[in-house]
Amino acid sequence: xxxxxxxxxxxxxxxxxxxxxxxxxxxxxxxxxxxxxxxxxxxxxxxxxxxxxxxxxxxxxxxxxxxxxxxxxxxxxxxxxxxxxxxxxxxxxxxxxxxxxxxxxxxxxxxxxxxxxxxxxxxxxxxxxxxxxxxxxxxxxxxxxxxxxxxxxxxxxxxxxxxxxxxxxxxxxxxxxxxxxxxxxxxxxxxxxxxxxxxxxxxxxxxxxx
Amino acid sequence: xxxxxxxxxxxxxxxxxxxxxxxxxxxxxxxxxxxxxxxxxxxxxxxxxxxxxxxxxxxxxxxxxxxxxxxxxxxxxxxxxxxxxxxxxxxxxxxxxxxxxxxxxxxxxxxxxxxxxxxxxxxxxxxxxxxxxxxxxxxxxxxxxxxxxxxxxxxxxxxxxxxxxxxxxxxxxxxxxxxxxxxxxxxxxxxxxxxxxxxxxxxxxxxxxx
Numbered sequence: 001x002x003x004x005x006x007x008x009x010x011x012x013x014x015x016x017x018x019x020x021x022x023x024x025x026x027x028x029x030x031x032x033x034x035x036x037x038x039x040x041x042x043x044x045x046x047x048x049x050x051x052x053x054x055x056x057x058x059x060x061x062x063x064x065x066x067x068x069x070x071x072x073x074x075x076x077x078x079x080x081x082x083x084x085x086x087x088x089x090x091x092x093x094x095x096x097x098x099x100x101x102x103x104x105x106x107x108x109x110x111x112x113x114x115x116x117x118x119x120x121x122x123x124x125x126x127x128x129x130x131x132x133x134x135x136x137x138x139x140x141x142x143x144x145x146x147x148x149x150x151x152x153x154x155x156x157x158x159x160x161x162x163x164x165x166x167x168x169x170x171x172x173x174x175x176x177x178x179x180x181x182x183x184x185x186x187x188x189x190x191x192x193x194x195x196x197x198x199x200x201x202x203x204x205x206x207x208x209x210x
Numbered sequence: 211x212x213x214x215x216x217x218x219x220x221x222x223x224x225x226x227x228x229x230x231x232x233x234x235x236x237x238x239x240x241x242x243x244x245x246x247x248x249x250x251x252x253x254x255x256x257x258x259x260x261x262x263x264x265x266x267x268x269x270x271x272x273x274x275x276x277x278x279x280x281x282x283x284x285x286x287x288x289x290x291x292x293x294x295x296x297x298x299x300x301x302x303x304x305x306x307x308x309x310x311x312x313x314x315x316x317x318x319x320x321x322x323x324x325x326x327x328x329x330x331x332x333x334x335x336x337x338x339x340x341x342x343x344x345x346x347x348x349x350x351x352x353x354x355x356x357x358x359x360x361x362x363x364x365x366x367x368x369x370x371x372x373x374x375x376x377x378x379x380x381x382x383x384x385x386x387x388x389x390x391x392x393x394x395x396x397x398x399x400x401x402x403x404x405x406x407x408x409x410x411x412x413x414x415x416x417x418x419x420x
Binding site (some may be wrong): 099106115116119120130133158161164165167168169171172173175176178185191192194199 | 377378379409
């Protein structure tokens with residue numbers, strides 16, 4: 001076995017461990033993630049897991065990064081297929097709704113769950129969660145800014161403000177799922193998305209000035 | 211000491227224990243509330259606390275009810291002084307903002323905290339939390355419905371939908387406080403409240419038809 005093969009085999013094992021770790025975090029949050037529980041789930045020894053993730057914290061950070069990539073793949077990547085402006089913004093909101101729905105009534109995206117679990121625990125994990133949330137909000141704001149550029153949305157709209165309000169809609173949706181069940185929650189979030197996009201939309205596209 | 215005095219003394223002691231219990235729940239959530247920690251905080255014996263609250267769960271339920279009365283006193287009661295319609299709705303939103311702000315960046319209203327802590331634990335506590343949240347949402351919806359009756363808000367608005375979206379704004383505000391600090395969070399929630407009320411408001415009051 002040459003060095004390149006060993007490297008790729010090591011990388012493949014790391015990916016496999018990370019996939020198991022993400023499953024645990026998806027179900028129970030990253031606080032439930034220890035080297036021991038992960039070794040059991042992956043059918044490995046603790047020292048085998050340690051060889052790839054030097055500490056529990058390093059493992060938890062890697063899982064948060066994997067969850068953020070999952071969010072991008074599931075929400076932002078499909079939306080890029082839609083036309084810039086309101087169609088793309090709508091696709092992002094629908095994607096976030098679908099992802100929230102996939103986690104269902106009793107689970108949550110590890111980043112959202114960690115934001116609550118770690119909000120009173122300063123340190124690298126809270127910082128990483130904050131970083132991912134800021135990135136996510138920036139992407140939403142960027143989609144709103146594009147919709148302004150395309151003349152779909154009034155120019156006096158603050159894209160960061162809309163990103164904040166979009167975040168609120170998703171948080172209310174998560175709450176509604178837990179408290180009142182899927183059927184009602186979906187009706188509410190659909191109506192809220194429509195109301196928000198209608199309020200943003202210019203009645204007529206602005207004429208192109210020259 | 212006659213029976214009436216004994217009764218009122220007992221009621222006063224219960225109120226005093228409950229006030230200490232609410233302080234603990236305000237700071238750490240109702241999960242931190244045990245007969246033992248409360249007895250220490252109130253300077254009483256465990257059996258003294260047990261005489262007033264037969265179980266830990268009964269104590270936690272009493273604290274949730276006390277928190278709900280606190281919400282009413284702080285948010286709904288002052289708003290009733292305002293004129294029915296948009297002024298009263300605005301006062302409710304401002305009151306909820308102030309109450310959220312009073313809890314600050316690292317604490318939360320015991321009901322909101324318990325909604326997250328107990329969402330995966332069916333039983334009397336989760337049911338009570340749900341009951342208080344439903345009541346709260348109904349009160350918001352009632353204020354919106356009144357604003358429709360007063361001709362301040364379009365008649366095609368669904369008051370329950372607005373109550374859902376108001377809840378989302380407060381959840382986003384709590385998140386923003388924790389993640390980005392007070393200054394930014396207050397700017398965001400103020401802008402969101404203005405945008406929401408502007409979107410609800412009829413440009414002109416509807417003419418009274420006869």
